[in-house]
Amino acid sequence: MKVLKEETEKLQKEKDTMNTVGPTSSDDDVIIEINAGGKVISALRSTLCLVAPDTMFSYMFSGRWDDSLTRDNNGHVFLDHDPELIEIIVNFLRTKKIEDQSSPVKSPTIPDGKKKEFETLLHYFGLSDFFYPSPLLLPLDIANIEVVQPHGSVVDVTKGVNKIQFTNASRERAHYFDFVACKPSLDVSDEGSFWKVTIDVLPDDINNWIYLGIIGNLGANEQTNNQVFHGGSNRSEDSSWTGFTEGECLYFHLKSDRLTMFTNREYYIHFDFFTFGAKISLEALSDEERKLLPEN
Known part of the structure; x- marks a missing residue:
């Protein structure tokens, strides 16, 4: 977590620096090749920059700091992250790019055991709100x-x-x-x-x-x-x-x-015992047991 925090702070400083420089011209149709943990993923710059321009992900691929990005021996932008999760991000952006507003795209399905890692990755890139927006609380008429x-x-x-x-x-x-x-x-x-x-x-x-x-x-x-x-x-x-x-x-x-x-009240686990000799055990749910819970 300390390493992640240091990397986030470093990227934030670089993003702030680029804010003072201002945007540079970039071709939205340029194909960007990403080496995600050894897997090459290709996408248009316009796809990768579909999210708000002030997010870390957009800044990385906006063309503003191409020379500062880490690259592999073939010149691909290298991301030292789980390739499956990076591909989920890119594919979701592709789908959102052609989204019909009357039928919004649902948030992607994440492989079992990788949800926490995916959430951490979204937070790192500034994509959390884009992938999981807060529900629109429509007022009653x-x-x-x-x-x-x-x-x-x-x-x-x-x-x-x-x-x-x-x-x-x-x-x-x-x-x-x-x-x-x-x-x-x-x-x-x-x-x-x-x-x-x-x-x-x-x-x-x-x-x-x-x-x-x-x-x-x-x-x-x-x-x-x-x-x-x-x-x-x-x-x-x-x-x-x-x-x-x-x-x-x-x-x-x-x-x-x-x-x-x-x-907004506080919550506490509570037990009432009315029968002498009653015995209750409290445990955390296992990953398999959590899968049995109904979706919200």
Whole structure:
């Protein structure tokens, strides 16, 4: 890691120097030959410089500092990195170059056991955001959201331009009358749907239960109000996430029929033991076990 840091700092200094010099003329159709760990890969300069010009990868092949690049005996630009990973980078750039904006190219599949190395390589070249951009968090169209209270309700709804606020207006437990939902239905295709919920006020009360999530039946009744259906099974009094706190902001992402909820709280591994003699083991997942986990 120390060597990688020193190399990164060295390249950054050279990049800063080239910034002061300014760009030089280069032919986008020039074919660049790269010797990646012994394997020669050829690509157009325009392909290699497809990413933002301020990234290390673009600077290397922009023509600005060709004389400073390490070369093999045949004059090929030499990269002392895994040839398979360098080829993945170049092939991804080729595909992105002819990308149809209506059908964005997905991030490449990385061979098992090389994902961490690939991430390190992307960071080194300044390509992380290009290969794995942060998801576009599309805001809900608040103006077109309809609040549904199918059984009548004791919940007051205040609708603003960019926010809808819900307040339980009754001191008594109202059972299914505190049920509130929003429609139209959510989009689960492509990047899915994003929204956030802020716990504005949470009175200190033994019955301050709040259930947040999604529902597939706007006609939910008293029997389903305090229950969670998971895998077709009824799990009474199981909210799957408890301990909400006043002021907490929760983020939701629904994609491909999978709901993810996350927040900026800290997390701890927790166990409760109610049976004498119970024994539990805690271990890290092996690489093979990690493969069994569902994709996000």
